[in-house]
Amino acid sequence: AHVLREGRGERILVLEDEAHLAAAFHSHPYGRPVVGYMEDIQRLTRQDVEGYFRRYYGPSNAVVVVAGDVDPDRVLRWARRYLGPVPGGERPPPVRIVEPVQRGERRVEVVFDAEPSLRMGWKGPSATAEDAPALHMLMSVLTGGRSSRLYRRLVLEDRIAAGITASIEPGQIYPGLFSIQASPIHPHTTGEIEAIVYEELERLKAAPPEDGELQRVRNHLEASEVRRLRSNFGLAIQVAGSASFYGDWRKTFRYTRELLQVTPEDIQRVTQRYFHKEGRTVATLVRPLEPGSRRP
Numbered sequence: 425a426h427v428l429r430e431g432r433g434e435r436i437l438v439l440e441d442e443a444h445l446a447a448a449f450h451s452h453p454y455g456r457p458v459v460g461y462m463e464d465i466q467r468l469t470r471q472d473v474e475g476y477f478r479r480y481y482g483p484s485n486a487v488v489v490v491a492g493d494v495d496p497d498r499v500l501r502w503a504r505r506y507l508g509p510v511p512g513g514e515r516p517p518p519v520r521i522v523e524p525v526q527r528g529e530r531r532v533e534v535v536f537d538a539e540p541s542l543r544m545g546w547k548g549p550s551a552t553a554e555d556a557p558a559l560h561m562l563m564s565v566l567t568g569g570r571s572s573r574l575y576r577r578l579v580l581e582d583r584i585a586a587g588i589t590a591s592i593e594p595g596q597i598y599p600g601l602f603s604i605q606a607s608p609i610h611p612h613t614t615g616e617i618e619a620i621v622y623e624e625l626e627r628l629k630a631a632p633p634e635d636g637e638l639q640r641v642r643n644h645l646e647a648s649e650v651r652r653l654r655s656n657f658g659l660a661i662q663v664a665g666s667a668s669f670y671g672d673w674r675k676t677f678r679y680t681r682e683l684l685q686v687t688p689e690d691i692q693r694v695t696q697r698y699f700h701k702e703g704r705t706v707a708t709l710v711r712p713l714e715p716g717s718r719r720p
Contacts, residue, residue, distance in 0.1 A: 442457055443534050444545060448530065448601050451522075452519070452598065454598065458594075482510065484512040485515055487667045488664075489660040519597075526702060526703045529701050530706070531705075532708075533708055533710055534710070536709055539607060540614050541606070541607040542708050542709075543603060543706070544605075544618065545604075545705045548600060550596065550599050550600065551592070555697070557683050557686050558690040559698070562691050567588050567604070574620070574624055575588055578606065578617060578620060584609060584617060586607045587606065589604070596669045597669065604621055606621075614708045625695060629692065632689050632691055632692035633691055638687075646680070666679075
């Protein structure tokens with residue numbers, strides 16, 4: 425998959441998501457895959473991987489959660505007996521690099537013999553920022569279910585896209601990317617999807633969503649909160665993630681309350697604040713050209 429990265433002349437072999445993040449983050453580690461590019465992986469030896477594992481994957485960099493009908497004192501005794509002798513390992517060094525402010529739209533094409541697809545991203549804050557709950561609610565307003573704005577218009581009404589999703593990536597600790605991903609249905613194009621996404625964002629900038637629209641999202645959130653407490657495993661995952669990302673295992677139980685307090689005006693405000701062309705990065709997956717043909 426040949427990619428011409430914005431601002432550089434080299435052609436690199438990456439997939440669409442890797443190309444998207446590489447174009448969006450020029451300095452911060454978020455621009456590189458967690459395990460490195462394939463070229464990096466192919467050069468690693470077994471000793472390299474094992475050494476890295478022993479260095480960083482230890483108790484000093486781990487969160488353990490036990491959920492269910494257990495005896496806490498017995499669990500602690502087992503932990504001390506079986507995990508106590510394990511070397512603590514090193515904590516990874518903190519990331520001190522700050523991604524410079526993006527001053528203009530960045531676009532990248534991935535040429536690959538596959539169905540076209542589109543990834544659009546706007547720079548946003550970390551998961552602990554004040555605007556994070558409103559951005560998560562915006563994500564649901566746009567793509568959260570069949571009644572969401574973009575799904576209803578692109579998939580159900582105009583039948584331009586096979587599906588559309590949104591996410592905040594690639595991590596939560598540092599400022600990341602509010603991303604929208606979609607694939608067109610032939611003969612429609614990624615350009616058509618892109619234009620409609622911009623239209624819907626401009627609508628939200630001009631007028632906040634009606635409270636009834638937001639109430640449907642709130643109802644889904646409350647139902648999801650009940651469903652995710654049905655299994656001990658699901659509960660343990662939530663608590664572990666909360667402790668890892670926020671340093672507080674209770675955050676997972678408070679976050680739904682924070683989401684429910686988001687107002688339509690909050691949605692409009694964050695849309696106006698973050699969704700601008702100069703902070704936007706767009707990646708498209710396109711098929712190779714036939715010999716002698718040109719791209720439109």
